[in-house]
Amino acid sequence: MQQPTTRFQSHPAGVPLSTPLPQTASAPTTTSKELVHSSIDDSFYFRALEKEGIHLNGPQIQAVRHGQGPLLTLAGAGCGKTTVLAARTGYLIAVRGVPASQILLVTFTSKAASEIKERIARIPSIKASAVRAVQARTFHSFGLALLRQSGHHEQILSDFTTRHTIMKILLRRLKAGETYQPETLLAALSSWKMSGEWPSDLPDNTEEEKKIKNILLAYEEWKQGRNQWDFDDILLHTSALLNDPQQLTKLQSRFAYMMVDEFQDTNSVQYDMVQKLSAGHRNLMVVGDDDQTIYSFNGARQESILDFDKVYPDATIIALPINYRSDSRILGLGTALIAHNEFRRPKQLVAAGSVGLPPHYASPANAEEEAAFVAGHLEEQVQLGKVSYSDIAILHRTAGSSRAMLEQLLLRGIPFVQYGNNTVFYDQTLIKTVMDHLRLSLNPRCKEAFQSTLGPLYIPREDGMSYLDEQEKRQPKKYPLIHLTRWDRLKPFQQDAVKERIRLIKKLTTLKPIYAIQEMRRLFYDKYLEAGDPLLHTQYKETMIDSLDELESAAAQFGTVEQFIAHADELTLRHQQMEAMRDGDAGDAVQLLTIHRAKGMEFRHVYWIGASEGILPHSTALKDQVTQEMKVTNPQKLESSLAKAALEEERRLAYVAVTRAKEHLYITSPLQYHGKTAEPSRFLKEAFGIK
Structure with missing residues (x-):
């Protein structure tokens, strides 16, 4: 449970308390009301926006008024980019007389596309027919519509x-x-x-x-x-369609103005689509933030923004510096943190968000103490009536680094929604295989655990299970896996491997859980996973070892295999009960999610857990050699620049974590991670001026 030595402080560990807190300046309060005089021709449009409560600031007005030619709009976190996209669309229609059907808005999610449409619909001077005519779509939706019109009728395997x-x-x-x-x-x-x-x-x-x-x-x-x-085929075939000069000319004429949201997230195919579609008229507005490029594993290219004015030398560049989300101390931390990245466009955000509190920092002993401390603190905040569970987000770097936190939420009965993974840590495929070996050590006839053991023996699961079922009906055995040693489909060395595995399973129950897991990893499991993941350019290698190390940390708390399995089964049961009670309705619940998934979201209270060296920045970004994945996906770059790029992407992740918070930000840096000493994240120290 919560340790009395753990408490929140004003500075990260290792930073002198006399060090000033990072803080941004307050934003100017002038808006379109003062900046757009009624004598100006387009003032009617801004007055209409103001009636709807939309008061644009100076840089936003500049972006909205932009006419023809390329425009890069640098929209920092919480700076109102959706408002600008909607307002500029309305401006083109109401002031510049552009037919709504000639405007194409492309974004990454259906939710974002719908939100932009809704915002346009709220502008008084825009007719409902015009709102319907504007094409606001995701890349995939836009591409599929074009392909359908071109006679493609493939079903989408989504x-x-x-x-x-x-x-x-x-x-x-x-x-x-x-x-x-x-x-x-x-x-x-x-x-x-x-x-x-x-x-x-x-x-x-x-x-x-x-x-x-x-x-x-x-x-x-x-x-x-x-x-x-599948979804990737849609983009590939759309790109191929745009190679047809006749088709492309037709589309360029149809869409005279193009706007792209979250431009930093475009991959090579999407970037190619944007360039082709806008090449005829060059009326291209892109909105994005290079400081939030965190999806390089999905092909996102920071260069899309960094090199925009090299590709379009006549481009206008407008920065939106006013942040409407965060307290000036929270924004100050994020700004001071990201300033240490070399490959970025310099920008200085200023705060217009509601006043909250400066960030708070704590250094619990390890992940277990961290989870207990955070769960206890957020429970206390809710009980005091300061916040609802639904106002709270807990952000973490990897799926494995949330394991202890999820367990605390379950054990305390705190309602939560887990994004992206709806299972307990121990039920994830990678981990379940190890857990099932432990289950067989307690009960060698546990049929539910057989299938997991067949994979690492390189035995086809379905065929192996059928053979075991058939043999058990004829002659039940205390250790049913022994049947496999007489299966004529297996080669002698495979039969010997089965015998070795049975001997190991018998031994596991005599070991402490952590040693049992280490023995399995040493003898076969790590080798099996490496053999099963020969592809160099995948994101899974990063998390695989991390998750297994986390399993060892979890097991270290228990003295016997029986206690450990009972603990895991109890958590699975509680999770199932919580899911059944919720029945799809999140209700008043804490949101537990990775930083990657939190991008684009905001919360009143944010807990960023795992702000330690090896977690964030992740250990893979701290190695002397960069991952093979980065080499394969960036063959043209030197290894030294790739290493720097990996660390800078980690710093961008930290920036995204910080800038999700509106009023309260709590940051915890465990002093131990997977049994090793861990310093607080260098990113926090850098923000306070400590190298």
């Missing part, structure tokens, strides 16, 4: 679970099901396509590459045979 199942079936058919992981192959294929390449162009220089290419081409053939596309 569900990841379905794609995962298809890949699993193909792997089994190609006898590669125990060597490669479906999710890894699908991620690699997506990465390849989003770099603008077709599956047929996949490399096949080595035996490994040939095997992978055959599997991925089999997946593509499966889809083609059933007239299906």
Whole structure:
């Protein structure tokens, strides 16, 4: 439970209390009311906005008034970019007389597209018919509409679970099901396509590459045979469609004005689409923030913004510096933190947000103490009536780094919503395999645990389970896995491996849980995972070892395997009960999510947990050698610049975490992580001027 030594303070550990707190200046209070005089021709439009409570500041007015030619709008966190996009759309229609049907707004989520449409609809001088005529779409929605008009009728294979199942079936058919992981192959294929390449162009220089290419081409053939596309296919085929001069000229004439939201998140294919569509008229407005480029693993390119005026030398650049979200001390921390990145466009945000409190910092001993402390603190805030659960977000770097926090929320009965992963840590596929070996050590006849053990033995799961069921009906055994040693489909070395595994399972229950896990990892599991993840350009390697190290940290609290399994099963049960009670309605609940998922969101109270070296910045960004993934996806860059890029992306993640908070920001830096000493994140110290 909460330790008396853990408490929030005004400065991070290691920073002298006399050090001034980072703080931004207050924003000017002048708006369109003072800045746009009634004698000016377009004043009627700004008066109409003001009646709706929309009071634009000076730089926002500049962006809204922009006429023809390329425009880069640098919109920092909480600076009202959606308001500007909607207001400029309305301005083009109401003041410049641009037909609404000639305006194309492209963004990344359906929610963002709908929100922009709603904002345009609230502008009094814009008719409902004009609102309907404006094309506000996601890249995928826009591309699919074009492809449908061009005669493509493919079904869209949108569900990841379905794609995962298809890949699993193909792997089994190609006898590669125990060597490669479906999710890894699908991620690699997506990465390849989003770099603008077709599956047929996949490399096949080595035996490994040939095997992978055959599997991925089999997946593509499966889809083609059933007239299906996945989301990446939509963008690839749209880009190909735009290579047709006749089609492209037609579209350029149709859409005389183009605006792109979250421009820093565009991958190579999307960037190519934007350039082609706007090439005819060059009336291109892009809105984004290079400081929030945190999706490089999905192909996002910071250069889209950094090099915009090199691609468009006549571009106008307008910065939106007024932040309407955060307290000036919270914004000050974020601004001081991100200023240490070298590859960025300099910008100085000023605060117009509601007044809250300066950020608070704590240094709990480890992740367990951190979770107990944060859960206790937020419970106290709710009980005092200062905040509702739904006002609170807990942000973390990786899925594994939320494990202790999730357990505390479950054990205390605090309602929460977990974004992106709706399972307890111990039920995740990677972890469940290890847990099922422990379950078999307690009960060797635990049928539910058999399937997990077959994968690391390189035995086809479905076939192996069928054989075990059949043999058990004939002659039940205390250790049913022993049947596999007499299965004629297995080679002698595989049968020997089964015997070794049974001997290990018998031994596990005599060990402390942490040693049992370490023994499994040493003998077979880490090697199995590496063999099952041979692709160099996937994001999974980063989290795989991290999650297993987290499992060891969790197990270290327990003296016996039985206690550890009972703890995991109790958490699973509580989680199922909480989900059943909620029945899809989040209600008044804490939001637990990764920093990546929190981008674009804001909360009254934010707890950023795991603000320590090795967590954020993540250990993969602190190694002497950069990950192979970065080398593969950036072949043109020197290794030294890649290492710097990796650290700068981590700093951008920290910036995003800080700038989600409106009134209260609590930052915790555990002093130990996975059994090793951890310093508070360098990003916090840098913000206070300490190198």
